[in-house]
Amino acid sequence: MDLIASILTITLRAGTSLVYATVGETFTERSGILNLGLEGMMLMAAVSSFATVYYTGSLALALLVGAAVGAALAAVHAFLTTTMRANQVVSGLSITLFGTGFASFLGQRLGPESNSHRLVGLTADRFSPIAVPGLGDIPFLRAFFNQDLLTYGMYLLIPLAWFYLYRTRSGLWLRAVGEDPQTADAMGINVFRTKYLYTMLGGAFVGLGGAHLSLAYTPGWSENITGGRGWIVIALVIFSTWNPARAIWGALLFGGINAVQFRLQAAGTTIPAGILNMLPYVATIVVLVLITWWEALSKRVGAPASLGNAYMREEK
Amino acid sequence: MTESTRENAELLVEMKGIRKSFPGVQASDDVALVLRKGEVLALLGENGAGKSTLMNILAGLYRPDSGEIRIRGKLARIASPRDASALGVGMVHQNFMLVDSMTVAENVVLGIPKLPFVPNAARIRREILELSERYNLKVEPEAFVWQLSVGEQQRVEILKLLYRKAEILILDEPTAVLTPQESKELNAVVKLMQAEGKSAVFITHKMDEVMSFSDRVMVLRKGKVVAEKLTRDTDPRDLARLMVGREILFCIDKRPFEPKGLVLELSGVEALNERGLPALRGVDLRLRSGEILGIAGVAGNGQRELAETITGLRPTTAGAISINCVDSTNASPMSVIRRGVGHVPQDRVAVGVVGDMSVSDNLAMKAYRSAPLASGGVLRPKRFLELAKRMIEAFKIATPSPSTRTKFLSGGNIQKTILAREIEACSSLLIAVYPSRGLDIGATEAVRKELVAQRDAGLGVLLVSEDLEELAQVADTIAVMFEGRIMAVMPACDAEAERLGLLMSGAIPAEV
Numbered sequence A: 001m002d003l004i005a006s007i008l009t010i011t012l013r014a015g016t017s018l019v020y021a022t023v024g025e026t027f028t029e030r031s032g033i034l035n036l037g038l039e040g041m042m043l044m045a046a047v048s049s050f051a052t053v054y055y056t057g058s059l060a061l062a063l064l065v066g067a068a069v070g071a072a073l074a075a076v077h078a079f080l081t082t083t084m085r086a087n088q089v090v091s092g093l094s095i096t097l098f099g100t101g102f103a104s105f106l107g108q109r110l111g112p113e114s115n116s117h118r119l120v121g122l123t124a125d126r127f128s129p130i131a132v133p134g135l136g137d138i139p140f141l142r143a144f145f146n147q148d149l150l151t152y153g154m155y156l157l158i159p160l161a162w163f164y165l166y167r168t169r170s171g172l173w174l175r176a177v178g179e180d181p182q183t184a185d186a187m188g189i190n191v192f193r194t195k196y197l198y199t200m201l202g203g204a205f206v207g208l209g210g211a212h213l214s215l216a217y218t219p220g221w222s223e224n225i226t227g228g229r230g231w232i233v234i235a236l237v238i239f240s241t242w243n244p245a246r247a248i249w250g251a252l253l254f255g256g257i258n259a260v261q262f263r264l265q266a267a268g269t270t271i272p273a274g275i276l277n278m279l280p281y282v283a284t285i286v287v288l289v290l291i292t293w294w295e296a297l298s299k300r301v302g303a304p305a306s307l308g309n310a311y312m313r314e315e316k
Numbered sequence B: 001m002t003e004s005t006r007e008n009a010e011l012l013v014e015m016k017g018i019r020k021s022f023p024g025v026q027a028s029d030d031v032a033l034v035l036r037k038g039e040v041l042a043l044l045g046e047n048g049a050g051k052s053t054l055m056n057i058l059a060g061l062y063r064p065d066s067g068e069i070r071i072r073g074k075l076a077r078i079a080s081p082r083d084a085s086a087l088g089v090g091m092v093h094q095n096f097m098l099v100d101s102m103t104v105a106e107n108v109v110l111g112i113p114k115l116p117f118v119p120n121a122a123r124i125r126r127e128i129l130e131l132s133e134r135y136n137l138k139v140e141p142e143a144f145v146w147q148l149s150v151g152e153q154q155r156v157e158i159l160k161l162l163y164r165k166a167e168i169l170i171l172d173e174p175t176a177v178l179t180p181q182e183s184k185e186l187n188a189v190v191k192l193m194q195a196e197g198k199s200a201v202f203i204t205h206k207m208d209e210v211m212s213f214s215d216r217v218m219v220l221r222k223g224k225v226v227a228e229k230l231t232r233d234t235d236p237r238d239l240a241r242l243m244v245g246r247e248i249l250f251c252i253d254k255r256p257f258e259p260k261g262l263v264l265e266l267s268g269v270e271a272l273n274e275r276g277l278p279a280l281r282g283v284d285l286r287l288r289s290g291e292i293l294g295i296a297g298v299a300g301n302g303q304r305e306l307a308e309t310i311t312g313l314r315p316t317t318a319g320a321i322s323i324n325c326v327d328s329t330n331a332s333p334m335s336v337i338r339r340g341v342g343h344v345p346q347d348r349v350a351v352g353v354v355g356d357m358s359v360s361d362n363l364a365m366k367a368y369r370s371a372p373l374a375s376g377g378v379l380r381p382k383r384f385l386e387l388a389k390r391m392i393e394a395f396k397i398a399t400p401s402p403s404t405r406t407k408f409l410s411g412g413n414i415q416k417t418i419l420a421r422e423i424e425a426c427s428s429l430l431i432a433v434y435p436s437r438g439l440d441i442g443a444t445e446a447v448r449k450e451l452v453a454q455r456d457a458g459l460g461v462l463l464v465s466e467d468l469e470e471l472a473q474v475a476d477t478i479a480v481m482f483e484g485r486i487m488a489v490m491p492a493c494d495a496e497a498e499r500l501g502l503l504m505s506g507a508i509p510a511e512v
């Protein structure tokens, strides 16, 4: 029982950054824009929010910076793909390449002189787990209510994001733009503005996901702190079938297997560490294949129909 | 409102000096248009005359290069569909503007600025049902658009206008894709809206619609207004001449009917549709060379499946098909093509051409494999161009150049492109499914003439149509299809419209 609770605790903690980023990318893709820049955006957000908290001591400001960096990089993507009509895959990959390299560069330059200008190895304020009085002691629920603020935020984010997408006017407009921009345009929806808005909003959530890594999950900065999570998120969006309510399952899957393999490593199994480290990624691929296969059979619940396409009025 | 007051009624829309050009075409060339309150204006013109362009400008989807628009006397700045909608302009577009994966209700309210942030689904449902009751437009608000038939989708389009309380209605060929029965229903709704004082611009190729409820007619040719008349001062023949700029033949010369050898024989053919339900039930047909066999029937009674099974695109579950007396039951599409079969498919844009490829590539799409277009597995672009030029000339395909992307052509010219390619590749059997659907009179005449010419040249032609006039004009033999069965086969000269109608609706039992 204790073991399960502790695995669940780590699972939720590991899944938080994935949920934020998955919800963010879901909103972006719902507007018809595929953003493959997530890995670079998460790294940039992680490094800049850690540097912020290190120098100012303000966690709130650090979160804000993380979200702003995510949104700013997403704005570049929106500009390139919507205004300049560049290929979305190429633009996204460039952002990942740029973000990965530049985050690593910043990690070696933003630090104090005493640490030879490096951020690696420094410590600062962090989001620590806070037990909810009363709920934090109940055996099983303890896992849910012994978490940091961002994880509590995630509990709200999932239902709110779902409600926004499926029950509000703006959500309807957004879905229409991603499905059929021509129709949305003819019905008086501003397609251009919608694409910009949700690409940037999505970027801000991806930034929060990156910030969670350096402010809470593995506090501090280290090279490749994301461990490829930006790519995992792209898969998670697909197997949540672009529905934010299902984002949690993917995150739990990846986070859970991560937690289990940590446990196994800690318990000193004979399985080589390399194999264990691989598990979450392998599981993601396997589940993705299964989901896609099932989707192909049942049809019609797939990607936003115009995902990846540029839209121009007056173009046949 | 009586006719004379309508002629003097308030000017609702005035468009003046409208110009709009697209690469290679002047789609609107100094056009002026007025619409009065309570009036229905029929806008006529061949495919590509610029009707949709002009109306898209009024609806805010296209920006004119120059010109001004006044609505209710005031200069209107229409920069987007939202502006147009705020001025009471609503448009049913030529191709459906519906989000397939959303429900009817979601589509109806899509883009309405005044919608509450959290819309009340129950209330919207009630309002839609009220409207559909009042205008006799049956729809299920919770159904997804992709589940609806074409006719139902068109009803949703009309409901969108009604829900927005649009006062200026633009209907761009709303009946082109509908069955005669569905068209009748839609026309009744338009009359009802007119009676309520709404005004409409109605684009159509169907003369009976023009004559039965328009007040005024405006004819466009190559982006220019060539005529404007009161409907009561004109007649279909006059309008047809104005549209194409020459006399239209309402009958086509054919050689006497002298059929020769059998080119196609079906016996007891059965097949399933997409949903796995029977689409063809024991179909027996025989077609000889030099014969046009017309398949009459309401769309959706197995005609498309019939064409697809013959061309190898759909497996047969029972029965046998032979082409030129060689068994080709479940043959591959490739081997059917090799036997000299041409196919003009029902959905010309989706499966007839590749829109993003040039006209010349599309024309070569069946013949590219062998000499002279290819030698040793390598394509010969020069020969492609020669072939394209020859075919464009022979079939009078109106295209800026052979390298223009096919999607930029008008519907009639896309159809001519397909026809040209299929006839070129065809040596024994030509299958044409609704070949004149959505085409203007001039293009329709060209297509029908071509079918007859191929028959006279000794091909067997299988013509699927729901237009009885078309069948009477060109077919030698008529077979009626209903629910996947052949109800009757008769010489065209013996076919009376009334009996055909009864057979098509299943009202009298099969005769074969």
Ligand SMILES: Nc1ncnc2c1ncn2[C@@H]1O[C@H](COP(=O)(O)OP(=O)(O)O)[C@@H](O)[C@H]1O
Binding pocket: A314, A315, A316, B022, B023, B025, B026, B027, B045, B046, B047, B048, B049, B050, B051, B052, B053, B054, B408, B409, B410
């Ligand atoms: N968005 C567009 N891009 C390029 N050419 C266009 C576009 N829309 C229309 N055209 C061209 O303008 C001409 C008029 O087209 P259209 O207004 O659709 O004609 P109609 O509705 O009378 O059949 C045609 O030659 C068509 O190919």
Ligand SMILES: [Mg+2]
Binding pocket: B048, B051, B052, B053, B094, B172
């Ligand atoms: Mg048109």
